[in-house]
Amino acid sequence: MTSVVAAGGVSVTLREVTDHAQTVLDRLLSDGVPGALATRNAQLWGPEAAPDAARRLGWLDLPSTCRSLLPRLDEVDSAGLDRVVLAGMGGASLAAEAITRTAGVELTVLDTTDPHQVAAAARDRLERTVVVVSSQSGTTIETDSLRRVFERAFEDSGITGAELRRRFVVITDPGSPLEALGRRAGHHIVLGDADVGGRFAALSAFGLLPSALAGVDVVSLLDEAEALSPSLRQPYDNPGLALGSALGAAALGGRDRLVLADHGSGILGLGDWAEQLIAGSTGKDGKGIAPVVVEGVDAPGFEAADDALLLVLGGRPHAAGLAGPAEEAGVSVCGPLGGQFLLWQYATAVAGRVIGVNPFDQPNVQESKDNTAALLRGATDGTAPMIINAEPALVAGSVEIHAPTELLNGARDLRSVFDALLTAVPDRGYVAVMAYLDRIGDAVATELRPLLAARSAQARKTAVPVTFGWGPRFLHSTGQYHKGGPQTGLFLQITGAVHDDVAVPGRPYTLKALQLAQAFGDLRALRSRDRPAVRLHLRDRAEGLDQLLDALKS
Incomplete structure (x- = not known):
């Protein structure tokens, strides 16, 4: 039996709804999970996870709350600086990369310590470069090292004083060491949401502001996510609940490999972002869902197996004319990027509850x-x-x-x-x-x-x-x-x-x-x-x- 759950421009198609999967979904409904998530009930993942969850559920409200941060972009003095380098690690940087690649906008994402890659980036068009230094904790060693390397590169090229100060935009959590350093140096500071973890920060300042600075209309991403938000508070016609219960039920049933392939979604980099979200959130206590991102539905590895759940980003099995290996996909997901960010975050949180792990620690x-x-x-x-x-x-x-x-x-x-x-x-x-x-x-x-x-x-x-x-x-x-x-x-x-x-x-x-x-x-x-x-x-x-x-x- 094929089931399609759609709302807010996002759809989740489940090719086979087994009795086991239906039992998992019914249990989530009887436990009142959609309503509990809507009210930020930190007890959803058990008493041990409650302290983490209590300060990590702000992503649910980002489609509306993050709009207030966008005017801060107008305060950035970026005149003549059309090359944006993002020095940051983790999920928010992968989100910014997906946003800009999909929009066809240039953003140099440096989430590496490789000397060859960093040296090449630090030599490229420095006269036109602004560096976004992104770290929630303000102590990330990679980000701090890249900031130091670029500061020296600017100075060596003759960029000093006020001109040097405006070459850095700092995004960090309130009270972090990076905030204090940025204020002493005179850089532009944007404070993020302290109740949003990095893996869930795609629609926060950490994911959106670098993209906006690079030239993306990020308001449309928030609009796409906000269109989905009302359905996530409902017990039925809730794509996030459908996807989360399917992922969790599959893992409980031994299909703990989630093989992801894009098939005409038009979104670049979504698989890599979803990979870090799912693996980082569920892989602990000897449990987890292992995402395997492959190059396409015809790539080696995208094939039916008793321990694998095949998922297509884009087409709908038996509804969009998928052929060949794509017909074997158990799940397909369609929708715009902003909606998908929120969808996958919600589904991952639900799947964490189903398999019994805390999705918010690492x-x-x-x-x-x-x-x-x-x-x-x-x-x-x-x-x-x-x-x-x-x-x-x-x-x-x-x-x-x-x-x-x-x-x-x-x-x-x-x-x-x-x-x-x-x-x-x-x-x-x-x-x-x-x-x-x-x-x-x-x-x-x-x-x-x-x-x-x-x-x-x-x-x-x-x-x-x-x-x-x-x-x-x-x-x-x-x-x-x-x-x-x-x-x-x-x-x-x-x-x-x-x-x-x-x-x-x-x-x-x-x-x-x-x-x-x-x-x-x-x-x-x-x-x-x-x-x-x-x-x-x-x-x-x-x-x-x-x-x-x-x-x-x-």
């Missing part, structure tokens, strides 16, 4: 941050060298393989390394590719995901899901699922040689050291949980990536 994100800080301290004061598996288990051309010997199973070349790793993936498991590289200059690395997915079907009887994430951006989102979700992942980290390092002014480390500390810190967190993790280090990035791709294509 304990393992902080763990990786702490590991990074400890490694940096040890490396800079000489008390602890920043080394993990210093001697590679195997060298193949420009690629070093750092891995426990039992994982390699005697492999002597890259082809056999990949086959050994894919064979070692647990049943109902997945592979996570984590690339600490330049996502502009090393963009070819994204081809590893579909190639590994296709190769896995040859190396074992059934294909395994493969995800791809750029480091360190994924640490603030899917990294939570990697360490807090089910013990079913195999982790493939990729690092690369640095030939153009960047100093971090006022700090005793460079971006190369910071990037390695983040990579090694995450490896330590994974291995401390006995989660299999391999590092491939590229002695030469271009040659190494070519070798990896050739090994998978052969």
